Amino acid sequence: MTNKITIEPVTRVEGHGKVTIHLDDNKQVTDAKLHIVEFRGFERFIQGRPFWEVPVTIQRLCGICPVSHHLAAAKAMDIIVGVDKLTPTAEKMRRLMHYGQMFQSHALHFFHLCSPDLLFGFDADVAIRNVIGVAEKFPELAVQGVMMRKYGQEIIKMTAGKKIHGTGAIPGGINKNLSIEERDTLLKELDQQIEWSKGALKIAKDYTVEHLELAKEFANFDSNHLTLIREDGAMDLYHGNLRAIDKDGNKIFDQVNYQGYHEYIAEEVRDWSYMKFPFIKSIGNEDGWYRVGPLARVNACDFIDTPVAEEARKEFMAVTNGKPNNLSLGYHWTRMIELVHSIEKIKELLNDSDLQGEDLVLKGERREEAVGLIEAPRGTLFHHYKVNENDQVTMCNLIVSTTSNNEPMNRAVSGVAKKYLSGVEITEGLLNHVEVAIRAYDPCLSCATHALGRMPLEVKVVDCAGNVLDKKSTN
Amino acid sequence: MCLAVPMKLTAIDATGKGVSELEGTTYSVDLSLTPDAKAGDYLIVHAGFAIEKLDQEEADERLKLFEGMAQMYAEQDTAK
Numbered sequence: 329m330t331n332k333i334t335i336e337p338v339t340r341v342e343g344h345g346k347v348t349i350h351l352d353d354n355k356q357v358t359d360a361k362l363h364i365v366e367f368r369g370f371e372r373f374i375q376g377r378p379f380w381e382v383p384v385t386i387q388r389l390c391g392i393c394p395v396s397h398h399l400a401a402a403k404a405m406d407i408i409v410g411v412d413k414l415t416p417t418a419e420k421m422r423r424l425m426h427y428g429q430m431f432q433s434h435a436l437h438f439f440h441l442c443s444p445d446l447l448f449g450f451d452a453d454v455a456i457r458n459v460i461g462v463a464e465k466f467p468e469l470a471v472q473g474v475m476m477r478k479y480g481q482e483i484i485k486m487t488a489g490k491k492i493h494g495t496g497a498i499p500g501g502i503n504k505n506l507s508i509e510e511r512d513t514l515l516k517e518l519d520q521q522i523e524w525s526k527g528a529l530k531i532a533k534d535y536t537v538e539h540l541e542l543a544k545e546f547a548n549f550d551s552n553h554l555t556l557i558r559e560d561g562a563m564d565l566y567h568g569n570l571r572a573i574d575k576d577g578n579k580i581f582d583q584v585n586y587q588g589y590h591e592y593i594a595e596e597v598r599d600w601s602y603m604k605f606p607f608i609k610s611i612g613n614e615d616g617w618y619r620v621g622p623l624a625r626v627n628a629c630d631f632i633d634t635p636v637a638e639e640a641r642k643e644f645m646a647v648t649n650g651k652p653n654n655l656s657l658g659y660h661w662t663r664m665i666e667l668v669h670s671i672e673k674i675k676e677l678l679n680d681s682d683l684q685g686e687d688l689v690l691k692g693e694r695r696e697e698a699v700g701l702i703e704a705p706r707g708t709l710f711h712h713y714k715v716n717e718n719d720q721v722t723m724c725n726l727i728v729s730t731t732s733n734n735e736p737m738n739r740a741v742s743g744v745a746k747k748y749l750s751g752v753e754i755t756e757g758l759l760n761h762v763e764v765a766i767r768a769y770d771p772c773l774s775c776a777t778h779a780l781g782r783m784p785l786e787v788k789v790v791d792c793a794g795n796v797l798d799k800k801s802t803n
Numbered sequence: 804m805c806l807a808v809p810m811k812l813t814a815i816d817a818t819g820k821g822v823s824e825l826e827g828t829t830y831s832v833d834l835s836l837t838p839d840a841k842a843g844d845y846l847i848v849h850a851g852f853a854i855e856k857l858d859q860e861e862a863d864e865r866l867k868l869f870e871g872m873a874q875m876y877a878e879q880d881t882a883k
Contacts, residue, residue: 373872388865389872391807391847391855436836440852459833459852474835481855 345771347762347787349745351797355752358792360745362738362766364603364730371724379408379715380499382724387495392772395429395484396704399566400711402497404700407587408715410692411500417685418501423566424677425487425496426702430565431521431670432480433705434622434663437770438528439473442660446535450764451757469531472524479514479521483674486510501689508684515678522636522675525668529640532664536657540647545747547656547740547765550575551617552608553624554593554732556703559583561630563669565703572608572618573628577652580608586701589710595727603734606727617735620707621769622662627652632665634672640665656740659768704729706770730771740765752789752797759787759802808869809845809862812853821846821853 346363370389374382383401387394399422406414414422444457447466455461463470488496489504496502536543557571558564570589572580584592595604596613607616618624626645632638644661647653677683700711707729714723744765748758763785789798810823810830821832823846830848834840837853845862847855857865 369872369875373875385868388861388868389806391809391865392849394807436849436852436854440836441850459835463835470835477836 345766345785347741347745347785349749349787349789351752351789351791353792355791357742357746357749360738360742361600362734362741363601364734364771371726374721374724376720376722378719379405379713379721380719382713382721383497383499384495393429393433393704393706395425396702396709397711398495399426399497400700400702400704400709401713402499402700403567403702404698404711404713405499406501407698407700408695408713409499410694411690412692413690414501415685415687415690416682417505417687418689420677420680420682421487421502421505422497424506424674424683425484426566427670427673427677428480428483428487430480430705431525431667431674432477432484434667434670435473435476435480435528437705438532438660438664438667439469439476441770442767443469443473443531445764445767446531446660450760454756454760472527476521476524476528479517483514486514498689500691503688505685505688506683511678511683514674518671518675518678522668522671525664525671526636529661529664529668532661533640533643536655536661537647539657543655543657546761547743547768548654549656549736549739549743550654551619551736551739552580552611553628553652554608554618554620554708555625555628556586556701556708557583557629558633562633563625563629563631565625565666565670567702570701570708571628573652575652575654577627577650580610586710587699589699589701589712593710593727595731601734603731604727605734606732607735618732619736620729620732621659621705622666623653623656623659624707625703626662626665632669634669634676637665637669637672640668656736656765656768659770663770706730706772707732728772730769733769733771737766737769737771740768749789752791754787754789754798754800759785759800762787763802806869807847807849809857809865810848812840812842812844812846814842815840823848823853 347360349360350358352358383398383405386401387398390397440459444459444462447462448457459470486506552572552574554572556564556568558568570584570586571582574580581592592609593606594609595606597604605617607613608618626641632641644653644665697714702709709729710727712725713721716722741762744761748761786801788796790796808825810825812821813824814822816822819834821834821840823830823832832846832848833852837846837856840846840853840856845857846853
């Protein structure tokens with residue numbers, strides 16, 4: 329076995345999130361840019377491979393949100409094999425897997441990455457403002473975070489079956505159902521998980537309500553919002569049609585079949601960034617950008633179909649008198665609304681005997697092109713493929729949630745720079761605030777080079793002639 | 804999209820913190836989410852936290868994929 333692995337060209341594309349703050353002649357902030365090095369080699373890498381392999385391959389490359397990519401690819405491949413509607417058992421098993429993923433991802437983000445900011449304040453020393461600090465001061469919360477994540481992982485394991493070869497979702501269905509024993513194991517812990525989720529929701533809500541003035545001044549800007557939506561207007565994280573609303577809640581488009589997403593959404597390339605900037609075509613690239621993720625989903629849905637989360641949604645919307653909430657810090661509260669919604673959905677599913685059904689896979693007439701969409705923890709995830717008659721993928725285009733949130737994150741960083749940069753010197757306080765603003769969006773930034781809970785950021789202040797006036801990194 | 808390259812856990816220090824290695828650089832890793840990880844295991848690391856422990860077979864499969872991707876990059880570089 330080789331100990332040394334040589335994959336450097338691939339790891340090299342993952343670096344720091346770089347921020348450049350631009351000043352005018354009077355040393356006032358005009359703009360700030362967040363440069364994320366996005367990996368786009370996958371689209372080429374997958375070309376020529378058999379289509380049925382894709383849901384598994386992409387899951388192995390994207391180990392941070394493997395289930396979302398796995399399911400988005402599988403949903404596209406369902407259409408490739410001619411299946412528009414799965415069997416009830418297959419669809420419900422996939423939903424269980426997806427809610428399990430949503431639950432563990434939101435719990436990880438909240439307890440391990442964001443709770444230190446909320447519990448200790450943005451300005452607290454980074455030596456304390458991390459999960460170890462939380463474990464010392466709030467030991468029960470730290471334990472809950474670990475246990476909730478573990479529960480979500482258990483669900484994923486039980487829905488996915490054997491890891492190697494054909495994990496979980498396969499084109500046209502699923503490769504296993506949920507046994508009675510597995511169901512009972514999950515049911516045993518369920519009530520405890522629901523209680524803990526409500527506790528986390530309360531922390532996020534209380535924080536936002538108590539710090540509303542700060543939240544209104546912190547990275548607050550109007551935007552459009554995009555999400556999948558169920559036919560009756562309910563939040564649906566696994567399947568639906570596309571809805572986009574403007575900052576006031578007016579519908580830009582609604583119930584759009586996502587197979588034709590490219591008629592509504594386009595991607596702009598800007599010379600300073602590797603990451604594209606998606607926008608709503610009818611509005612144009614200047615103002616057509618939009619937010620995705622928990623905030624967009626809660627803002628854009630008409631209701632949530634589980635009681636505790638729906639009650640929480642109403643409380644959230646009441647803060648802005650029923651209009652969309654455009655606060656970046658609103659992401660934390662809405663993420664916890666979705667945490668509760670996910671565990672409520674898990675409860676519904678575990679009590680549904682369809683999960684023990686035997687009808688797992690369907691087959692239909694082969695097609696050549698398909699789009700798979702899912703609401704991943706961080707937002708809408710697009711997978712688009714073309715497959716030739718030899719079953720090889722010939723085209724692949726992905727729009728990941730972090731890409732859709734590219735412009736919003738840039739706006740958030742600009743807002744923070746304008747407010748917190750005084751003079752030309754980058755202070756620890758500025759770094760902290762930039763980090764907190766980006767973290768609200770839970771971006772898939774580089775993983776490998778990350779120090780404990782600290783975002784790998786490099787911030788530069790640049791004057792209008794391009795001279796670097798100051799430069800600092802977080803690690 | 805963001806990639807998850809498996810990192811090898813090379814040691815666990817006295818305080819329970821892990822040391823992982825990727826291409827000659829070592830990183831400090833929090834192991835609270837993977838309590839049964841031991842030196843020699845491959846981990847998926849996100850934001851400084853080991854979020855998944857891979858068995859050998861799965862780690863090999865993944866490293867093979869990343870090597871394939873590295874090769875694609877190398878070929879592209881040569882072609883330029």
